[in-house]
Amino acid sequence: FFPQVVAVAARVLQGCRVLGVPVVVTEQHPRVLGPTVPELGAQDLPKHPKTCFSMVVPAVEAELRARPHLSAAILCGIETQACVLQTALDLLERGLDVHVVVDACSSRS
Template sequence: MAARRAAVAGARLGRVAPGSSILFLCDMQERFRPSVAFFPQVVAVAARLLQACRELGVPAVVTEQHPRALGPTVPELGAHDLPKHPKTCFSMLVPAVEAELRARPGLAAVLLCGIETQACVLSTALDLLERGLDVHVVVDACSSRSQLDRLVALGRLRQSGAFLTTSESLILQLLGDAAHPRFRQVQQLIKEPAPDSGLLALLGGPGVLQG
């Protein structure tokens, strides 16, 4: 029994809490709108998660890939009041974002949404994992132009140690208790199921999201 408790204590459980989490919103920009699969649905899910994070006091970081060429962050994400960190590298961990991380010494978990899964999301996750942070990839808020790239990248992320999860699961973990003072406001955000972002059709049975 003692050995079992020790094993559980040493395991990465992937718990999240508002005071030790941050939301990363990666490159949800206008030029990707026509080419990334399920773009409107993925942005809608990310917007819902951002709203929940605002209610619960979870900070958020937004990046834009080469914005002069790829345009601004789409308005429906609801991130108009957040700084947009421009980048050309695939990882979100540009100096300004690194500074945000350093300013939060109690940070334990990053909730990661965005595009494209096999490029900027993957590179960001690997950099964060290398720094010892838990990474929760929000599978219904990540996509790619190629759905094969999207699916294989999710498997790659899991192999590397990221947690694959959904927006509603994360929101409920952050909330933690129906007695939370913001429960009713957050409950309204998840009253309707998240829009289908194509994952069920992709999986078609056992796949990267299963054990």
């Protein structure tokens, strides 16, 4: 299912670009697990490395503070049971509406 998940996530990313929606990309321990796949089409975007489940790391928190007008987040990613879930909970705790694109998420469990 991975190619389908990446294809849907790439379409979400394209839509965000067209609509001017800010995009934040994180990578889970990229030196060990590898970089974001090129098929996503995010090569030109900065990637914030992380070693915890949530993507709400200091660099991302700084981006959120720089955009106080943001009221919602759209999440795509892998390891849904850990990374996407913890990110959703952290963003909800910060008062954002969270939307998870289920067809752009995957999990090993």
